Amino acid sequence: MSDYTLCYVGDQALLVEFENEISIEVNQKVRALKYDLERKKIPGMGELVPTYRALLIHYDPLRADLERLKEEVKTSAARMDLTHLPRAVVTEIPVLYEGEYALDLEEIAKLENTTPEEIIKIHSGSDYYVYMLGFAPGHPYTARFENPFSFKRRESPRVRIPGGSIVVQLALSDIIPFDQPCGWNIIGTTPILVCDYRKENPFLLKAGQWIRHVPVDRAEFLEIKRQVELGEYQCRTYERGQ
Amino acid sequence: MGFITENPGVLTTIQDEGRYGYEQFGMSPAGPMDLRAFRTANLLVDNDPGESALEATALGPALRFDQDNVAAVTGADMAPTLNGRPCPMYQAVAVKAGDVLRLGAAKSGLRSYIAFAGGLDVPQVMGSRATALQNQVGGYQGRRLAKGDAVGFRAPNPGLALPRVAPVPPPEGKEAVIRVILGPQDDMFTQEGLNTFLSQPYTVSKDFDRMGCRLEGAVIAHSGDGNIISDGMVTGAIQVPTSGQPIIMLAERQTVGGYTKIATVISADLPRVGQRKTGDVIRFQAVTVEEAHQLWRAFHQELEELKAQLDRPQPSQPVQPAITYRVTVNGRSYQVQVVRHT
Numbered sequence: 183m184s185d186y187t188l189c190y191v192g193d194q195a196l197l198v199e200f201e202n203e204i205s206i207e208v209n210q211k212v213r214a215l216k217y218d219l220e221r222k223k224i225p226g227m228g229e230l231v232p233t234y235r236a237l238l239i240h241y242d243p244l245r246a247d248l249e250r251l252k253e254e255v256k257t258s259a260a261r262m263d264l265t266h267l268p269r270a271v272v273t274e275i276p277v278l279y280e281g282e283y284a285l286d287l288e289e290i291a292k293l294e295n296t297t298p299e300e301i302i303k304i305h306s307g308s309d310y311y312v313y314m315l316g317f318a319p320g321h322p323y324t325a326r327f328e329n330p331f332s333f334k335r336r337e338s339p340r341v342r343i344p345g346g347s348i349v350v351q352l353a354l355s356d357i358i359p360f361d362q363p364c365g366w367n368i369i370g371t372t373p374i375l376v377c378d379y380r381k382e383n384p385f386l387l388k389a390g391q392w393i394r395h396v397p398v399d400r401a402e403f404l405e406i407k408r409q410v411e412l413g414e415y416q417c418r419t420y421e422r423g424q
Numbered sequence: 425m426g427f428i429t430e431n432p433g434v435l436t437t438i439q440d441e442g443r444y445g446y447e448q449f450g451m452s453p454a455g456p457m458d459l460r461a462f463r464t465a466n467l468l469v470d471n472d473p474g475e476s477a478l479e480a481t482a483l484g485p486a487l488r489f490d491q492d493n494v495a496a497v498t499g500a501d502m503a504p505t506l507n508g509r510p511c512p513m514y515q516a517v518a519v520k521a522g523d524v525l526r527l528g529a530a531k532s533g534l535r536s537y538i539a540f541a542g543g544l545d546v547p548q549v550m551g552s553r554a555t556a557l558q559n560q561v562g563g564y565q566g567r568r569l570a571k572g573d574a575v576g577f578r579a580p581n582p583g584l585a586l587p588r589v590a591p592v593p594p595p596e597g598k599e600a601v602i603r604v605i606l607g608p609q610d611d612m613f614t615q616e617g618l619n620t621f622l623s624q625p626y627t628v629s630k631d632f633d634r635m636g637c638r639l640e641g642a643v644i645a646h647s648g649d650g651n652i653i654s655d656g657m658v659t660g661a662i663q664v665p666t667s668g669q670p671i672i673m674l675a676e677r678q679t680v681g682g683y684t685k686i687a688t689v690i691s692a693d694l695p696r697v698g699q700r701k702t703g704d705v706i707r708f709q710a711v712t713v714e715e716a717h718q719l720w721r722a723f724h725q726e727l728e729e730l731k732a733q734l735d736r737p738q739p740s741q742p743v744q745p746a747i748t749y750r751v752t753v754n755g756r757s758y759q760v761q762v763v764r765h766t
Contacts, residue, residue: 189607189608190605190607190608190713191607191608191656191658191661191685191688192605192658192660192661192688192689192690192691192716193605193688193690193691193713193716193717193720194658194691195656195658197608197655197656199655202653203653204653228444229444229445229446229447229448230448231447231448231656231679231680232448232656233653233654233655233656233680234653234654234655235653235655236655236656237656238655238656238657238658240447240658243691243717243720243721244720244721244724248713248717314654314680315448315449315450316450316654316678316679316680317450317678317680318450318559319446319449319450319451319559319561320449320450321450323654360560377449377450379549379561384449384550385446385449385450385451388448388449389448
């Protein structure tokens with residue numbers, strides 16, 4: 183039995199909320215509910231949008247029986263079984279931690295009282311969990327479960343940082359899909375695209391999976407970038423336990 | 425081909441019903457701001473109601489056709505002309521190669537729709553032809569139309585039997601009552617804050633685009649602050665950040681948000697929000713989900729009836745008043761009427 187609330191979001195969506203905190207335990211409930219509802223194929227149920235602690239359930243009021251939909255959601259939320267979730271996927275993200283591709287690396291090292299080499303080792307040393315996607319297409323909100331760094335945002339945000347930037351603060355690390363303003367420190371740059379409109383499914387990542395940052399040198403970075411531009415590059419993926 | 429953009433107007437984009445199924449990846453659905461006018465325009469030219477068409481904002485475009493087809497203009501009255509002569513709205517009109525359809529400044533409302541029989545020939549991205557301006561994808565190269573842009577018709581139907589006419593909805597006044605369903609975070613406001621929201625007028629600010637509509641008015645009081653752990657968003661969500669000023673999230677909204685949402689505009693009233701403009705006033709009225717569903721069904725019913733009426737064979741109609749002649753032949757007087765039929 184899981185603690186949740188179910189509420190209306192306008193006349194075409196429902197929201198299921200679990201505990202009001204950001205944690206993988208709570209997020210796994212969101213993931214399990216989504217998995218269960220998707221397999222049920224409820225008439226009129228639309229897209230399911232998972233976030234940190236909530237699942238947004240779109241429905242078509244002309245096709246869905248709202249009472250039945252609510253019942254189905256309640257049944258699924260009540261019999262939540264985290265053990266039946268498919269194994270989580272890890273996607274490797276190549277990262278160049280160097281020079282103009284890692285504008286704040288030296289400063290980060292100073293802030294943390296260590297060397298850039300050590301910062302790279304920490305950042306690429308364990309997996310980050312993808313809680314959700316949003317803000318921009320393909321943009322992952324990722325974090326790990328110990329605080330590897332103590333620094334937070336920059337004092338003044340940059341007006342524009344390039345797509346591909348890897349930005350960090352505390353336990354968080356994001357991949358910026360397209361040029362945008364940003365107040366976080368840039369630790370490195372990836373040549374891969376987390377959103378590539380040329381592809382049938384443009385999005386590289388999915389909520390509930392993991393990513394691992396893999397250091398590459400400048401030559402590897404440029405070679406991967408070339409392959410990405412040709413649409414030929416495939417990120418390495420593998421399964422892990424939850 | 426189809427048409428060449430002689431003048432793009434202020435903001436003209438290609439839209440269809442929107443891009444669905446990718447919100448979990450952060451992709452906003454886009455689509456028309458006034459679904460009622462958009463679907464009506466498509467039905468008038470015998471398209472599927474969700475077919476790709478043009479959305480013009482504030483000041484419409486001038487289009488020169490290089491192929492015959494049938495078009496219909498709905499939504500805000502931008503005093504459309506065809507080759508300089510007034511072009512009726514809410515009515516399918518035949519356009520010939522060489523003709524120029526020109527829309528001016530909106531006299532009432534904000535957004536007009538121009539549909540063409542057979543829709544527009546732009547590629548589908550993720551199953552949709554809607555332009556997502558924020559994400560620079562879909563429609564015509566992911567952007568608004570610019571001077572010189574040529575857009576093809578996908579399946580033009582110049583032989584479509586006319587007339588095809590829909591009733592013209594009366595323009596809405598400066599003040600509109602927009603119905604909402606409270607929540608999902610209405611419990612994060614004080615009772616006084618909720619009362620303020622439901623009783624005070626809110627003015628549409630200059631900050632109004634396809635992403636959202638920022639309103640100005642009495643501050644809505646939170647019980648704490650305006651921040652939440654980011655959750656999913658729907659079109660019509662009314663965010664109230666800590667400033668206490670509401671923002672209605674629209675077609676190109678983000679898919680998730682970290683501000684408290686006091687209420688959500690009901691689906692049947694969203695098209696009316698899309699026609700509000702700077703300086704207009706909105707008052708919010710709370711309704712139940714059941715009422716909202718009834719109004720949504722009525723919205724569909726209205727369009728289905730229009731479709732059924734348009735599909736019925738139309739009697740040939742006079743296009744000009746009859747001209748009466750008195751003719752005298754061999755000393756006998758006859759009254760003769762001349763009527764030009766379509």
